[in-house]
Amino acid sequence: MPARRVVTGRSQEPRKRFAEELRKLRTERGESLRRLGEVLGWDWSLFSKMEKGETLGGPEVVQALDQYYGTQKLLLALWELAAGDPTQPQRDYRQYFELEAEAVSVWNYAPCLLPGLLQTESYARTLMETGIHEGDELARQVEARLRRQERLTGADALSLRAVLSETVLRTPLPNQAQWQEQLEHLLAVGDRRNVTIQVVPHSAGLHALNSTHVTFLRLPDGRVVAWVESGFTGNRIDVTADVDLLQRRHDHVRDLALSPGDSRKFIMRRLEEAQCEPPI
Incomplete structure (x- = not known):
């Protein structure tokens, strides 16, 4: 099981930090977006948008990614930081923006x-x-x-x-x-x-x-x-x-x-x- 990464100072930009971590974990495995979608059961385009910072996805997909990568809820913690980022739009509408991006x-x-x-x-x-x-x-x-x-x-x-x-x-x-x-x-x-x-x-x-x-x-x-x-x-x-x-x-x-x-x-x-x- 990989060592759990520390949430560093990069999390001062939570959304960007979350996207960076997703991209890093996938590329370290040599996994394609399409293959990731096939394994986890979500459309691969969702993972692409998450890695670009266009959407955060929902907690269910993030929990599935944590389990797949063996990251012990690290991704969920980063997701929660990004979802609660005060520099992002108001919470109600942020939920809509996530749906629209997906x-x-x-x-x-x-x-x-x-x-x-x-x-x-x-x-x-x-x-x-x-x-x-x-x-x-x-x-x-x-x-x-x-x-x-x-x-x-x-x-x-x-x-x-x-x-x-x-x-x-x-x-x-x-x-x-x-x-x-x-x-x-x-x-x-x-x-x-x-x-x-x-x-x-x-x-x-x-x-x-x-x-x-x-x-x-x-x-x-x-x-x-x-x-x-x-x-x-x-x-x-x-x-x-x-x-x-x-x-x-x-x-x-x-x-x-x-x-x-x-x-x-x-x-x-x-x-x-x-x-x-x-x-x-």
Whole structure:
């Protein structure tokens, strides 16, 4: 059994230290990521993201790694340090970010605000300035949000379907030019093969998700987890019956939405209207 490593001063950056240790243990064994996935029963891409610091993974996978490497709960200790790192986002949302980094597909309904994966820097900054962040912390949070959007590109790009209430597109930024930029960004992102954007018009009337921002995340093992949030906090829902209920409600709302093509035309009209409006 290998000697237990000491958690050194490197743990001042807990997330980085955790990723470094995972990579070191695997390379010392001469193990490939694919082989590790085969042996432990998780998709190999999860281990890749953990070693890159893109996700921490859950305690179950970390415990399995400890057992596999014979590291006597060292990895779990490092994981707990990283999960409790005060330089990371608020705990509730950190849990969501971990799920999003691991997910293979995401679909959601947004009643009031654009989902983070679709926001421009100006939109994200304006939204966060109304909260608790300021100065350097605000800059870090905006950067972190934009970095999440890298999941929409690359060989293992996330599949995203965003259903937006018309309210989202009729709540502009204070700065007209920045709002135009955001609408143009929506059109550009919606052109990607892995992204679908639909709009639920006000004429659709009341429905079961009118005040509920819900996101569904399909994980590599096929499980679907739901995330429901307000402007204050978010809650993970993984009880099958509850996820199914929310999924049925989401499907109903999606049926009320305009087609992707008509939704694109709707966004284009909003952009044209924004371009015609005189600056304040």
